[in-house]
Amino acid sequence: MANVPPIPKRISSIKFGLLSPKEIRKMSSTPIITADTYDDDGFPIDMGLMDTKLGVIDPGLRCKTCSGRAGECPGHFGHIELVAPVVHVGFNKVIRKLLRATCRKCSKILLEPAQKQHFLDQLIGIEEIGHMPDDLINEAYKEASKVKVCPYCNEEQLDIKFEKPTEYLENGEKLTPTEIRDRFENIPDEDIRVIGMDPKNARPEWMILTVLPVPPVTVRPSITLESGQRSEDDLTHKLVDIIRINQRFQENREAGAPQLIIEDLWELLQYHVTTFFDNSVSGIPPARHRSGRPLKTLSQRLKGKEGRFRGSLSGKRVNFSARTVISPDPNLSINEVGVPMPIARTLTMPAVVTPRNIEQLKIYVRNGEDVHPGANYVLRPDGRRIKVTNVNKDDLAEKLEFGWTVERQLKDGDIVLFNRQPSLHKMSIMAHSVKVLPNKTFRLNPAVCPPYNADFDGDEMNMHALQTEESRAEAKILMQVQENILSPRFGGPIIGGIHDHISGLFLLTRYEDHISANDAYDMLRKSDIRELPSPAGYDPDGKPYWTGKQIFSQILPKNLNAQFTAQVCSHCDTCKKEECPNDAYVVIRDGELIKGTIDEAAIGAFKGKVQDRIIKEIGPEAGARFIDNMTMLAVRAIMRTGLSFGIADEDIPKEARIQINEVLGKAEGAVQNLIKSYQNKELEPLPGRTLDETIEMSIMQKLGKARDETGNIADSHMGLENSAVIMARSGARGSILNLTQMAACVGQQAVRGERIRRGYAGRTLPHFEKGDLGSDAHGFVKASYKSGLNPTEYFFHAIGGREGLVDTAVRTSQSGYLQRRLVNALQDLEVQYDLTVRDTRGVLVQFKFGEDGINPTKSDFSKPDTIHRIVRSVVNREVA
Amino acid sequence: MFFIISGGKAIRGKIRPDKFFEYFIFGGKDLTKFSLLDHESVPKHEIMSEGELKSVLSKYSIEKEQLPKIKVQDPVSKEIGAVVGDVVKITRKSQTAGEAEYYRLVIE
Known part of the structure; x- marks a missing residue:
């Protein structure tokens, strides 16, 4: 570590250039002259497209160039001598530029010597500071193409027109590739530099091909069909076409064919060479297979999603994986994943045969591939892989010996990785244990949706079967769901109750209703609790009853202590703590819920204090068990009372409606007054604002207040008997604002935080007068969703709604890219055992992780609460 | 005028x-x-002594080159008169730890 290099490995330079004909011939192992591939014996023809000098793909043959066998030989280029030069499609842009910027007679660049020198000097300067010279080169080109008469030979320059795909017209007459090549050959080196090319590595005439490199056979392997017939690669087909036309061209020319035929053949050769490079050039029909399928030529191999870069290098496919739709199953543990039977029968795990497991493995092999837990393959120590079939399964089971490996099917309890894209944090891939289930979807406990950010509207997820003992052990210790309940992002649980879990426990623990033994046992049925505590009291008929708090206490660990405010807390000025009239102060003593309501703050994902305490004080296993029991209890609790929502729940009494209308009317009046004072120039501008800004802000504020007021009115008429209020207050789903909009008033629609102003000149819609500043004319929706919006309101609402959609679409892509850049910049940093943060060279980045060396996962919601807690538990009282 | x-x-x-x-x-x-250092957003920068540097390097068991870098042209380097090869100790306010120390090797 003594001499640290500045970067692990530095690439000193990358050179890009064109292949010169000389270089193409030099790297070629053989010229290719025959269009045929194999002779009658199926042996590659010499100087044909499958010549063994180009490398070998058939086993048994040896390469004539490097004498390597198939697999060892990397392949070697050959070449085709083109009878006449053709244009390379990829360089059309540069060719056109050069034709326009150089003289048609003397080939010099069309710039005065002084001007040329000026550009050259600047170019050197730019190169020195390491900037891109693109702008300067474009300028030079622009200047040169403007010149109409050559400053060197006084030749008048003609207009060059480019016609798709590969034709150049000079004053309407076609320039042949030979002519273009001749012009390029005569451009002096210095002039080439001005146009941004390096004459050593890229002479312009090399963009007109006279010799075509033939890619090695390893690049275009032929495949043998079952019928024994050979099927060639698309590239080979294209090369065959090129050679055929090339030959015909030569024969015709030697025979002195008329110019018309020669030109046709030349064009045909150009077409084939063009499509060999790129079969999607606009202006020409793509070359097709006999079946009508367009050929996949060179650029098609690289381009696009399935191309070499995005498809093969950045993204690859893996074995031992499965993907299907996910659906919920609250009866599974959070550590489990329900795997459909067909997937379990296809994916395998290797098991080495030992004295301990031979009998079990024999059973698997005997079960074969059709009976579930079976085996699909048997591996012998010599490396042979035998498929287990119905024919050989009994035979194989008998032959099984120690040291063999059986690839047995996935069964209950196997550790697999489960993943949902986009994998944004470590909790996007977690280890689950398999539970084989019928049907065709992956099943997971809805409580693990938050870390994956999954829902069940058609989401698909991937599963990976681990293939070694080490990986399974590592996954189980580090990646299992229970080990990831606490998030390193904020030091709290990311897994917890959602939606119905929260409503369910809220309903169970809030009310002091009497729960009979029957109901109590029913609710706890799915947990491992089999005994009830002594009843809370007896009904008049002598039957014992229990409270919801008691039932919930049964699933709490026996030694749990916690105190916190619930989500329903109304944040009074002075907190009465235990005596909270709202029952919003939760007290858990020795695993018993004494006071308070269980809601989002207690068991919710991201917020749940109860899971948090259990995991940090007892352990992840107890935490997982609690979440399992909690979700199952909650589902049963919500089924006991039921929770539904209908239009009737948005009803508000008549007097409330009147009050709301009054508030809205008053607000509108206030807005009119503001407008009047604005028109009379009486309005005082706010500091730092123009008058126009001031009136807009005041109106927005007035109307916003009015909306809130209507919400309060509606809210005061809807109590906790309303299921929407229950959901909003407990934090299960939705907010009071949502309810307000449904029942009272939707409120101001805004675009970029301002009232809606776009539309016609001076007005939003023809329904209003020009210059109307009133609330209706600028998107204030007085109606509620329930009462229904009038047409103009509906239109403004659509405008506001559209902005929301566009915003989310833009934001996700932007934040995704931001995240990617951050991850790429930070991915190699590592926290060492001495708590320093270092990069791969060993250079320090932080002397102590986060400057305090605290693991955020183990902190209490990133607050220094831990210390208070320890002091509290030691001295057994509250310490400031 | x-x-x-x-x-x-x-x-x-x-x-x-x-x-x-x-x-x-x-x-x-x-x-x-x-002085640049008087600004409240500029943390305290000081050139480390030989002995101090040795103890820091041995604490993290690293060579000088493995430290984060600062350029001599950096206004703060100029201000405190650091030369190439010096190590600057930076004492900053930290949201998480109250105060945190950071070391940078002065480079060209």
Whole structure:
């Protein structure tokens, strides 16, 4: 570590250039002259497209160039001598530029010597500071193409027109590739530099091909069909076409064919060479297979999603994986994943045969591939892989010996990785244990949706079967769901109750209703609790009853202590703590819920204090068990009372409606007054604002207040008997604002935080007068969703709604890219055992992780609460 | 024509533009000679002694080159007169730890 290099490995330079004909011939192992591939014996023809000098793909043959066998030989280029030069499609842009910027007679660049020198000097300067010279080169080109008469030979320059795909017209007459090549050959080196090319590595005439490199056979392997017939690669087909036309061209020319035929053949050769490079050039029909399928030529191999870069290098496919739709199953543990039977029968795990497991493995092999837990393959120590079939399964089971490996099917309890894209944090891939289930979807406990950010509207997820003992052990210790309940992002649980879990426990623990033994046992049925505590009291008929708090206490660990405010807390000025009239102060003593309501703050994902305490004080296993029991209890609790929502729940009494209308009317009046004072120039501008800004802000504020007021009115008429209020207050789903909009008033629609102003000149819609500043004319929706919006309101609402959609679409892509850049910049940093943060060279980045060396996962919601807690538990009282 | 107040006394005179800052004195305080380090957002920077440096390097068991870097041209390096090869100790306020120490090797 003594001499640290500045970067692990530095690439000193990358050179890009064109292949010169000389270089193409030099790297070629053989010229290719025959269009045929194999002779009658199926042996590659010499100087044909499958010549063994180009490398070998058939086993048994040896390469004539490097004498390597198939697999060892990397392949070697050959070449085709083109009878006449053709244009390379990829360089059309540069060719056109050069034709326009150089003289048609003397080939010099069309710039005065002084001007040329000026550009050259600047170019050197730019190169020195390491900037891109693109702008300067474009300028030079622009200047040169403007010149109409050559400053060197006084030749008048003609207009060059480019016609798709590969034709150049000079004053309407076609320039042949030979002519273009001749012009390029005569451009002096210095002039080439001005146009941004390096004459050593890229002479312009090399963009007109006279010799075509033939890619090695390893690049275009032929495949043998079952019928024994050979099927060639698309590239080979294209090369065959090129050679055929090339030959015909030569024969015709030697025979002195008329110019018309020669030109046709030349064009045909150009077409084939063009499509060999790129079969999607606009202006020409793509070359097709006999079946009508367009050929996949060179650029098609690289381009696009399935191309070499995005498809093969950045993204690859893996074995031992499965993907299907996910659906919920609250009866599974959070550590489990329900795997459909067909997937379990296809994916395998290797098991080495030992004295301990031979009998079990024999059973698997005997079960074969059709009976579930079976085996699909048997591996012998010599490396042979035998498929287990119905024919050989009994035979194989008998032959099984120690040291063999059986690839047995996935069964209950196997550790697999489960993943949902986009994998944004470590909790996007977690280890689950398999539970084989019928049907065709992956099943997971809805409580693990938050870390994956999954829902069940058609989401698909991937599963990976681990293939070694080490990986399974590592996954189980580090990646299992229970080990990831606490998030390193904020030091709290990311897994917890959602939606119905929260409503369910809220309903169970809030009310002091009497729960009979029957109901109590029913609710706890799915947990491992089999005994009830002594009843809370007896009904008049002598039957014992229990409270919801008691039932919930049964699933709490026996030694749990916690105190916190619930989500329903109304944040009074002075907190009465235990005596909270709202029952919003939760007290858990020795695993018993004494006071308070269980809601989002207690068991919710991201917020749940109860899971948090259990995991940090007892352990992840107890935490997982609690979440399992909690979700199952909650589902049963919500089924006991039921929770539904209908239009009737948005009803508000008549007097409330009147009050709301009054508030809205008053607000509108206030807005009119503001407008009047604005028109009379009486309005005082706010500091730092123009008058126009001031009136807009005041109106927005007035109307916003009015909306809130209507919400309060509606809210005061809807109590906790309303299921929407229950959901909003407990934090299960939705907010009071949502309810307000449904029942009272939707409120101001805004675009970029301002009232809606776009539309016609001076007005939003023809329904209003020009210059109307009133609330209706600028998107204030007085109606509620329930009462229904009038047409103009509906239109403004659509405008506001559209902005929301566009915003989310833009934001996700932007934040995704931001995240990617951050991850790429930070991915190699590592926290060492001495708590320093270092990069791969060993250079320090932080002397102590986060400057305090605290693991955020183990902190209490990133607050220094831990210390208070320890002091509290030691001295057994509250310490400031 | 400029008015310059020096020690509470006003001086009146013609000033050559290139000499302007030499006279920039206010209330007896020479405003051209303020220290960068006086600004509240600039943490304390000091050049470490040989012995101090040795103990830091051995604490993290690293060579000098493995420290984070700071350029000599950096205004703070100039201010404290650090030269290439020095190690600067930076004591900053930290949101998490109250106060945190950081070390940077001065490079070209």
